[in-house]
Structure formats: structure tokens, C-alpha cells
Amino acid sequence: xxxxxxxxxxxxxxxxxxxxxxxxxxxxxxxxxxxxxxxxxxxxxxxxxxxxxxxxxxxxxxxxxxxxxxxxxxxxxxxxxxxxxxxxxxxxxxxxxxxxxxxxxxxxxxxxxxxxxxxxxxxxxxxxxxxxxxxxxxxxxxxxxxxxxxxxxxxxxxxxxxxxxxxxxxxxxxxxxxxxxxxxxxxxxxxxxxxxxxxxxxxxxxxxxxxxxxxxxxxxxxxxxxxxxxxxxxxxxxxxxxxxxxxxxxxxxxxxxxxxxxxxxxxxxxxxxxxxxxxxxxxxxxxxxxxxxxxxxxxxxxxxxxxxxxxxxxxxxxxxxxxxxxxxxxxxxxxxxxxxxxxxxxxxxxxxxxxxxxxxxxxxxxxxxxxxxxxxxxxxxxxxxxxxxxxxxxxxxxxxxxxxxxxxxxxxxxxxxxxxxxxxxxxxxxxxxxx
Numbered sequence: 029x030x031x032x033x034x035x036x037x038x039x040x041x042x043x044x045x046x047x048x049x050x051x052x053x054x055x056x057x058x059x060x061x062x063x064x065x066x067x068x069x070x071x072x073x074x075x076x077x078x079x080x081x082x083x084x085x086x087x088x089x090x091x092x093x094x095x096x097x098x099x100x101x102x103x104x105x106x107x108x109x110x111x112x113x114x115x116x117x118x119x120x121x122x123x124x125x126x127x128x129x130x131x132x133x134x135x136x137x138x139x140x141x142x143x144x145x146x147x148x149x150x151x152x153x154x155x156x157x158x159x160x161x162x163x164x165x166x167x168x169x170x171x172x173x174x175x176x177x178x179x180x181x182x183x184x185x186x187x188x189x190x191x192x193x194x195x196x197x198x199x200x201x202x203x204x205x206x207x208x209x210x211x212x213x214x215x216x217x218x219x220x221x222x223x224x225x226x227x228x229x230x231x232x233x234x235x236x237x238x239x240x241x242x243x244x245x246x247x248x249x250x251x252x253x254x255x256x257x258x259x260x261x262x263x264x265x266x267x268x269x270x271x272x273x274x275x276x277x278x279x280x281x282x283x284x285x286x287x288x289x290x291x292x293x294x295x296x297x298x299x300x301x302x303x304x305x306x307x308x309x310x311x312x313x314x315x316x317x318x319x320x321x322x323x324x325x326x327x328x329x330x331x332x333x334x335x336x337x338x339x340x341x342x343x344x345x346x347x348x349x350x351x352x353x354x355x356x357x358x359x360x361x362x363x364x365x366x367x368x369x370x371x372x373x374x375x376x377x378x379x380x381x382x383x384x385x386x387x388x389x390x391x392x393x394x395x396x397x398x399x400x401x402x403x404x405x406x407x408x409x410x411x412x413x414x415x416x417x418x419x420x421x422x423x424x425x426x427x428x429x430x431x432x433x434x435x436x437x438x439x440x441x442x443x444x445x446x447x448x449x450x451x452x453x454x455x456x457x458x459x460x461x462x463x
Contacts, residue, residue, distance in 0.1 A: 064143060064155045070116065070168050073158040077113050080176045080205025085256045087111060087205075087249070088177055092118040092165055092221060093212040094241055097138045101145025102242030103210075104155060108148065110249035111256065114156035116207075118165045166224040169207065173226070177205040181225040182248050183217050184238050193230035196248060202255035208248055210241050 067073040080086035089107050094100055100121065107115060121138035148155050160168045169179040180201070183193060209225060211217035222228070231239060231247055239247070 064139075064148065064157065066139075067156065067158040070158050070160060070171060073114055073116070073156055074172065074175050074177075076156060082204050085111075085202075085204045086113050086177065087252055088114050088116060088172065088207040089245060089249070090116040090118060090160075090165070090169070090207055090209045091241070091245075092209060092217055093162070093215055094210065095119060095121050095212070097121060097141040098145055099240065099242045101142040103245040104142065104146035104148060104157075106242065106246035106249050108146070108153045108155065110246070110253045112249055114158070116158050116160055116168065118160045118168075119162050120159070165218070165221045169209070169221065169224040172207045175205075177207040178203050178227065179207050179209060179225040180227040180229060181209045181217055181222050182229055182231070182244060183211065183222065184230050184233075193228040196229050196231050196251055199227070199229045199251070200255065201248075201252040206252065208245075208252070210245055210248075213238055213241055 065076070067076070077086055077088070078084070087107075089103065089112055091100065091103060094103070094117070100115075100117070104115060106112075121142065143149050143155075146155070147153070173179055182196075209217055209221065211221075229248070231244060233239070238244070
């Protein structure tokens, strides 16, 4: 049987009444109300999927030249179970159905066979599919990129490519929108399509060769789902303890869970950066996780002390979160930002007064000689009630740590170098300050 043309690849199924898509009624043996949404154009599919966001991550899979129904069906099954949203097929399916036909039918069409293998019709899983001409594949990826989906090619044959691929376990797939590109086992992904991708990853194997394309789809989608899960876990935990300042169990449980994942050699921070496919070692990811952990503890310390200003930086809480976005590449959602703004209106800011005490000095030349480092202790102890800065500079976390010893001793400390003045006011140590 001849390979069907692209118009016929609207999967040999009649157009339905839904705008821009076709309704596929299954044959005997499946629920009569099961529907597969087969879009006439990629634009219609992207409109239906919606714009990706941190709160609503979106995942697309583009199958280039994958023509056999079993591979397409297994890929559709993995896509749905691992949180994917739609499939883009470049080229048509093979005209001859692979495997046994559907029950009650003399011969299943390629799409019907793929849907049977995917188990989507049996379980009434919603599916979105669109078909693209092979010569339009690169343009389709550029359209996806314009809609907020970062194109990532999964490939093992890297001959002639502009940069080596990043190993899947070292890549970061936690960006809100991503379209994962897979090629057929024999031909792979054409060079012009690879050039249209912004990232290139590969799956490490113990021996030479490649996985079946449906297996590769499942492996990469699992990694993507895991990264998105960690991202959501960090945000949900952050929201919970911003809302409940007195609760420390949320962060503790989060820390234990992530540390356990790190010990299992699957450390991911859920961090989204401008270049989310920059190679990054496990040690760097662990370091970033610790930094995120400390930032959250700083916010918790500010909340426990009852101030809308963040104790270690003297910045309003929402300004501090913006700094996390810009300087630390930690992306927090709009609902976290709005919660921080609401918190500032609920909590009264403690007045800051400049102390009449002289700047702390010592015979050995400066305050640092009598202060000890320990920013973690500053956060843990909660004895810093206010630090305020003026001018362009900001008090560094390292200096705040060095101030800890003087603060715990109960002596106010004033540092004035003409540009920045800092007031640290000690708070009497009580049982409520110690965990």
C-alpha cells in the first residue's frame, strides 16, 4: 500500500465539528465517546495547548520521520502518562498497519493502530496531534519557539553538529515550555532541523547503538517530568511557609526530600535560567540547591522576627524575591510575588533608629577581628532583628555572618564607612529563638 499523502494523514479520519480539529470515533471494542483531537494546523494545536508558564508547564513532542504505528502509539502513551500535552508528527505513517488489527475490524488504519497501542481510547485519555510536512519541520520549531516552547533535540549521532550534546542527566528541562524533537532510528533528525533547536541532549548508553524511539521518548519525558515536579515542589513549599511563618516543618521536609534525591544521584534544583541547557555538574547543582535552601531560610527568619524587611539584606521582601530572579536565576511565580506583597501590608515594619554608639573597633584594626563567620548561625538563631543599608552597596551575607558573635552577645553594632551604614540591633535570646 502506498504511503498516504499529508492531507490523508489527518489520519484517514473525517473532520469533526470542533474548530480546527477532527474527531476520531473508534471502532468496535473501544468506548464510543472517545475522541482524539487531530488538528489541521500547528497553529491551531498551539492555540489549544496555551502559552507555557511556571504555574502551567507545557511539553510537546515532535516525531520526525517516525512512521510505524507501534512506535507512535508507545510514544503517545508515554507522553500522556508523563505529563506531555501534544504530539507533532513530521511526515505520514506507514500505509500498512503494524501488528494485529483492532477487534471487530478487518484492517485497522495506521492511526487507529497507533491509538490502540497507546491505550488512549481504552482509558479515554485526551490526545492532541498535528501533522507537519517534512520540509516545514524547521519552520514549525521556530513557530513553537515564538510561542514560548524551547526546542530541544534528542540525538546520539552528533557528527557535523555545532556543539556536543549535553548528557540528559546533566541537562535542565525545568523551563516552562519545551518541545522535544526525536528522529527515526535509521535516519535520525535532519541537520536543518537540528540547527533550529536551541538545545541538544543525548541519552548515555553502556554500549554503542541507540534506543528505540519510543523508549527514548519515555526516558526524556521522565526526566522532564521529574524536573518540573521538583520545580513545583520548591514553589509550593515556598508558598506554604510564606503563608505560615510559624511553620518550619515544610522546609525541613522539603530539604530532607531533596537531599534524599541527591543521594540517589538525581539532584535537580528546579532552577530555571536563561540558558537552561548550559552544562552543569552534579556538584554545581547541589551548590545551587544549598543556596536556594539558605535563601528560603532567610525569608523564614524575617517572618519569624515579625518584619516585612528581610533581616540580612534590609530589602523589602518582594524586592528580595526580584533579586533572586535577576541575580540568582531562581524563578518564582507571580503568586509567590503577590503573596510577598500582601505580607508586607500585613506586617508592621519595625522602626530603625541610628544608634549613638561609636563604630566598633579593636586594637588589631577593625571589627572583623572580634567577630566570627557563620551566616548559617545568624539565620538559625533569629537574633538579628533589623539591618538597614543606604547607598548603592548592600551588606554582604559574609559580613552579616561575621556580625553574628557581637549580635549574640547583646551589644548593638554600628559600622559607618561614609557610604554605607549598618545597624544591627540585638534581640534577647529566649526559648522562642532556639529550635
